[in-house]
Amino acid sequence: MNGAVEATNKNLKKILRKMIDNRIGWHEMLSYALLGYRTTVRTSVGATPYLLVYRIEAIIPAEVEIPSLRIIQEAELNDVEWVRxxxxxxxxxxxxRMVAVCHGQLYRQRMIHAFHKKVRARIxxxxxxxxxxxxxHRDEYKGKFAPNWQGPYMVRKVLSGGALVLSVMDSTEWPKSINSDAVKRYYV
Structure with missing residues (x-):
């Protein structure tokens, strides 16, 4: 859930940057940015957030000023027809909602497939x-001009999920297991 909030905030910041020239007055444009965000179709679910929450598409203020076909059709209905x-x-x-869920699942599968096309197995x-x-962010980091790799280490155990237990060359085991993404082969 936290990732979705961060993604929403990132998108709102992008929208606001396009709407204002400097950082002054962003709060005055926030309601417009939110309206734009809520009424734009999301690729992941194939629907707008507004539709999924309120069960109907939003009517933007411009449609009320200059009536759209949807507004004209609803205005000419009598009460019984409107209720029906x-x-x-x-x-x-x-x-x-079911279509949105299916669309989201298909989108997720496409993302997984695209990810797996680029990932190569590291055995x-x-x-x-x-x-x-x-x-x-680790203790052994010495600055941006220091080396990015340290070692060599020897693989002592291969755990499930791609984790490795390493040891220093004198057979002293590294205290924690490490993800195989954080190591590379060392050729002598």
């Missing part, structure tokens, strides 16, 4: 020599 139309819309909402065996990546 709303009931029909409510019965179709489950179908619309390590016990006894192989590897170098370990030095991450910037």
């Amino acid at each position: 139309k709303r009931i029909d819309q409510l019965t179709l909402i489950d179908e619309k 390590f065996e016990i006894g192989q020599l590897v170098l370990k990546r030095i991450f910037p």
